[in-house]
Amino acid sequence: MKRKLLIWILLTVLVSGTAQNTLIPSVSNYHLTWTTINPAFSGFRDAISISSLYRSSLYGELGPSDMQLNVHTPLGNSKVAVGGVVAYNNIPEVQNLYSIMSTYAYRIYLGSGRLAFGLSAGMYGVNSDLSGIDLRDSGDPAFPTEAYQRWFPNFGTGILYYTSNLFVGLSVPELLSIPTESQGIGNFNYENYRFILIGAYQFNFSEAFRLKPALMVDYNQASTSFKASLNMGFLDSKVYVGGAYQYPNFAIALLNFQVNPQWLIGYAYTINTGPVRTYLGGSHEIVLRWELRPVIRTIPDDPFYF
Numbered sequence: 188m189k190r191k192l193l194i195w196i197l198l199t200v201l202v203s204g205t206a207q208n209t210l211i212p213s214v215s216n217y218h219l220t221w222t223t224i225n226p227a228f229s230g231f232r233d234a235i236s237i238s239s240l241y242r243s244s245l246y247g248e249l250g251p252s253d254m255q256l257n258v259h260t261p262l263g264n265s266k267v268a269v270g271g272v273v274a275y276n277n278i279p280e281v282q283n284l285y286s287i288m289s290t291y292a293y294r295i296y297l298g299s300g301r302l303a304f305g306l307s308a309g310m311y312g313v314n315s316d317l318s319g320i321d322l323r324d325s326g327d328p329a330f331p332t333e334a335y336q337r338w339f340p341n342f343g344t345g346i347l348y349y350t351s352n353l354f355v356g357l358s359v360p361e362l363l364s365i366p367t368e369s370q371g372i373g374n375f376n377y378e379n380y381r382f383i384l385i386g387a388y389q390f391n392f393s394e395a396f397r398l399k400p401a402l403m404v405d406y407n408q409a410s411t412s413f414k415a416s417l418n419m420g421f422l423d424s425k426v427y428v429g430g431a432y433q434y435p436n437f438a439i440a441l442l443n444f445q446v447n448p449q450w451l452i453g454y455a456y457t458i459n460t461g462p463v464r465t466y467l468g469g470s471h472e473i474v475l476r477w478e479l480r481p482v483i484r485t486i487p488d489d490p491f492y493f
Contacts, residue, residue, distance in 0.1 A: 211360045211381065212253045212276065213414065214242055215431065215439045215455035218401060219474045220257050222290050223272050224383055225345035225358035227305030229292035230261040230268020238476040244279075251278045259290060268292045272307075282315035284365075286341070300350030305358070307343035312336075313365055339363065355386040382406045394423045416441065436461040443474075451476040 211223060220240055221228035240255040259270025270290040277283050288309030294301045315335045345358030360383065364376045387401035397420035404413045418429030418441060431439040438460050443453040453474035 211383075212242065212251075212274075213405060213412070213433065214240060214253065214255075215433075215457050215470075215472050216240070216441065216443070216453045216474045217403060217414070218387065218416075218418075219443070219451070219453050219476055220255055221385075222257055222259050222270050223255060223274065224360055224385065224403075225305060225347060225356045226270075226290035226307040226343055226360075227292050227303040227345040227347035227356060227358065229259040229270040229290045229303075229305060230294065231259075231292075231303065231347070231349060231354075232478065233261055233265070235260040235479040236476065237478070238474055240472065240474045242472040243470050251276050253277075266294055268294065268303075272309075282313070284314075285312040286310070288341070288343070292347075297348065298350075300348055300353075303347045303349070305343075305345040305347065307360070309341060310338055311341045311363075311365065312338045339365075352391070353386070353388040356384070358383050358385075378408045380407060396421060397424060399427070399429075418443075433457075449477055449479070451478075 214220065214223075217224060220238055221231070236257075236259055238255075238257045240253070240257070242253045244252045254275045256273040257270070258272075259268060261268045268291070272286070272288045272290065274286045274288075275284070286309060288307045290305060290307045292303045292305040294303040296302075313335065340363065342362045343358065343360040344362070345356060345360070347354060347356035349355075359380050361381065364379045382405075384404040384406070385402070387399060390398040392398065399418045399420065401416045401418070402413065405411070412434050414431055414433040416429055416431035416439070418427045420427045425445045427441070427443040429441040431441060433439065436459055437457050439458075440456045441454070443451065445451050451474075453472075453476070455472040457470040457472065459469075
């Protein structure tokens, strides 16, 4: 029981510290919810695209769970696209985070692909109560005894280049830090910025077999992580099976199934490979995506076009 309590306190400190600086979870099936990471992906599928994501607690019963609703579409012509992201992060009995963000992308043709510039803007909400945590030092100022609630604006930006076979992008999805009680509406703290570099290439060997490696590097001044994945497409890209490794602590199994041209179901299972894996269960992640396509006939018929 003592060990469980110590793990609870340790992980609460770790995950609450992370949650207080970001609402961009490092989800496993990130290639199905790109606009959460980079607003320049808005409209990149040239269709009305709606996806919902649920991820169970990444640290067993002790850590956060996440939900997202992601919508984006071109507007009128191929240059302008808009979208929206609603996200929710819950750490049981500790903290809830909410965000409602709009996204905008302006896209121009460049060579055989497109160059997109993206912006996001919206509101964040935080609702935390750390008074229920059993502390050794009851006067620890890092754990205030009163509940804390607040809404504040936030913004993000990104750039993206993509063709029918590859893409590479760089973004800062959150330009404002989540403020404490003593701060104003948020602050442009460069030390908390997350710079996310993403890229992928799809090898089309045949209609029956495709290979898609992808890489995401997540950097800030406190830490750097990367996620490398490899997906194999079968049956004319109706089924993708793959795996990923997130440095330094997670291994991921991926399975995505295109039910029909409108509906996709994605599943991911994440396990901790670090020293505390004995005490933590795996995390399940489910994505449902619906599309009305094509809005603009510029993308290939392959439903898994990134």
